[in-house]
Amino acid sequence: MNIAEVMAFLLDRSVVGLPAASLADVFDRLIWCMDDNGREIESFKFEWLFSDDRRKVEVALYMSETFHFDNVAAFENCFERIINVWPDLEPKCIEVLNSWKFERD
Template structure:
């Protein structure tokens, strides 16, 4: 499946999400879908990165709701993308801070280590 197909599927799910639910509710579903796709969620992660930078509240909520992966490889990128979200929507600041805290605890040096090559 191409990225464009996954984007269309996820956009469709977001559009059909019950109005009483937030985008973060879709994020929980995406966590499950990651494990079911033939690319281990690669395209889902790419769409979520796009959504976090989209400026659209429900898309941003869905991207923040994903917890099964780190969408970025370094603290600088996380901060560049997430801090403006917290500034624009103060009620999402807690989720933003939690994402940053989890990343910082997992990677205190500020970046995801590169995979080691077998020797």
């Protein structure tokens, strides 16, 4: 079983009502356990941000061990799409972007 299958399995089998932040925390912890320093998890997190599956997007947004993008334009483009589809996720998108900006200052 590869990491994509593990992540999908955990997502599919998570308890109904489990907050996205809780599952994101599991994935963030796995980053530190992997021999590739979480690069593969990071790749799927990035993929999930562009998913049409709200749950995947939410979990990816709540992952906090690595940043989603390298520049503000990439953040804004992705988050604009997310906000257009799920306006209620705007506060989390703004929080993530502001956190990134703070780390860069």
